[in-house]
Each structure stands twice: as C-alpha cells, then as structure tokens.
Amino acid sequence: VQHVLEHGTAPQRHSVAELLREDIQRLARHRVASHVVRAALVHCAHDDRQRLAGAMRADASELADLAHHHCGSFVVREMRREMRR
Numbered sequence: 001v002q003h004v005l006e007h008g009t010a011p012q013r014h015s016v017a018e019l020l021r022e023d024i025q026r027l028a029r030h031r032v033a034s035h036v037v038r039a040a041l042v043h044c045a046h047d048d049r050q051r052l053a054g055a056m057r058a059d060a061s062e063l064a065d066l067a068h069h070h071c072g073s074f075v076v077r078e079m080r081r082e083m084r085r
Contacts, residue, residue, distance in 0.1 A: 017048035034071040
C-alpha cells in the first residue's frame with residue numbers, strides 16, 4: 001500500500017486515503033499500518049492530507065492518547081509537519 005501512495009496515480013492515492021480515514025485512530029496505532037498512515041500524510045494530495053489530519057483531530061482525547069502511543073506518536077508528528085506546510 002505504501003508503494004501505491006508513493007508511486008500510484010492521484011485517484012489511487014485518494015482511494016487509499018479515504019479508506020484510511022474511516023478507521024484512522026486504530027490504524028495509526030498499529031505497528032505496520034501506522035507506516036501507511038504516515039506515507040499517506042506525505043504523499044497524498046493536500047485535501048486528502050487535511051481530511052486525514054482532521055479525522056485524527058476530531059476527538060481531542062483520542063488525539064492525546066494517540067500522541068502517547070508508541071506507534072501513534074510518529075503519526076501525530078507527521079500530522080504536525082503537514083499542518084505547518
């Protein structure tokens with residue numbers, strides 16, 4: 001999936017982003033899936049990156065828990081980089 005995010009077409013990246021957004025909190029905590037979420041935050045279109053970040057920020061307590069999770073913390077760090085762009 002990371003390969004599709006890095007080298008796929010814009011519609012393919014959009015489809016992956018939409019699927020990730022449906023369960024972003026759980027996927028961001030997963031040891032392998034967190035790498036896919038991070039790749040989406042780097043390689044997807046700006047609108048998709050904003051939607052992914054918005055889904056993570058939707059619940060402040062969930063975001064705080066995610067930031068303290070051993071895998072999720074890296075996703076939150078990438079999300080913060082995206083917000084600065």
